[in-house]
Amino acid sequence: MLSRVSAKGDDSLREETLKDAVKKLIFKAVVELPEDVKRAIKRAYESEDSELARIQLRVILDNIRLAERERKPICQDTGVMIFYVDVGAEFPLKDINLERILSDAVQESTREIPLRPNAVDPLTRSNPGTNVGPSIPYINWNVIPGVDYMLITAVPKGAGSENMSALVELPPVEGLRGVKAFVLESVIRAGGKPCPPTIIGVGVGGTAPVAMKLADIASLRKIGTRNSDPFIADLERELLEKVNSLGIGTMGLGGKITALALHIERAYTHTASLPVAVRFQCWASRRASLRISKDGVIEYL
């Protein structure tokens, strides 16, 4: 679906217009699943043999339709809001206080949609009720050379999938087998908790935070896409097949589809290191993006 909102004003984007656009984006993210995810769930329903898995996938598909029709959040866990901002080096960002705009949009959406007030202090657990606090919403900044637009992706990250994240620093002698074993162990340990069928993101290499970041990006990649490196693309296929041989199934009640997709991203690493990170997206893998041209034309992708 594509809609356009023109930002009025002259040279610079008006902050109010941008905030309203981000609020629309948040609403879209929590109410509608991306087409690739919906298609993958339908395929899982069609190919699943387990009766209990089929009953649940039917409920899941009904829920997706009902959320779209009633314009309500698919899941009550509307997460903490994570943004990915790819900003072109040529985009006129200097007049915009994006951190504030995103925070205001989250706070107002929390009241208006409403979103569940999930964001708390990690130590005292006190809850301001706004979904805004230090580093939340979190912004992953990325500067793209030679580009004049800005791309904002909103990901409401729920705790069911978040809490199953896993990281290990393997001794390099463990090699490829060690990487595969860690991914499979993480999926087994997670069981039904991250709301399978999931999308699994794997990050290999870099340093610990780099591996986790890569796993995060991998978990958000569109279903049906493959890593451009043919060796890694084959590893994605092989590991998905192995994950789906574990029999965990929909919500951990058994079945042949435990993951809708498995994506791997790789970075070079230290000769003495082999970090591996695993991250999950629940079946309700919510993400929505908008692109703003340098003239202020907003397009929902």
Next chain:
Amino acid sequence: MEYQLETPLTDEDVRKLEIGDIVYLSGLIYTLRDRAHQRAIEYKAQGKALPIDLRGAVIYHCGPIVKEEKEKWYIVVAGPTTSARLNRIEPEFIEKFGVKGIIGKGGMDNGVLEAMVEYGCVYLAFPGGCAVLAASFIEKVEGVEWYDLGMAEAIWKLRVKNFGPLIVAMDTHGDSIYNNVAELTPSLDEIL
């Protein structure tokens, strides 16, 4: 087998259920998450009465999104949360309060299963994330307790009608679908 059950549940109601059965539930249920469980146990230790009667009750591991309009509460959406977070506290909870049913997602461990066998309680799985559908079975919010714990952690008293399909995933006979699935999981040596 498929059952239509009405809360509060009796020992007989739950002891006849077996894993794989489907239940449609009607009556009053209570949302309870981590903080409400903790506080209920604290109250019990201090000899203080709870604001709700949990004997024969079905509790719902759920932190709903709720809206207040003209001093009335409305559930926006209300799907199940991950039950495993309550593994440590739930056996004592089942024993002390006589809870007969737990609606949640993702399953619970063998400590909870043992308490279910001993005191007569079942685990009813509803697919995680299905919050709009789950809310469609809620006829009315009959009240809220411990709202100071926050919207997600408060106890919401919900009147439900034909809430389901709920899958009996852990029963009073010591059977758990999660354990069965784990037993069938091939070892890594087999697949690698």
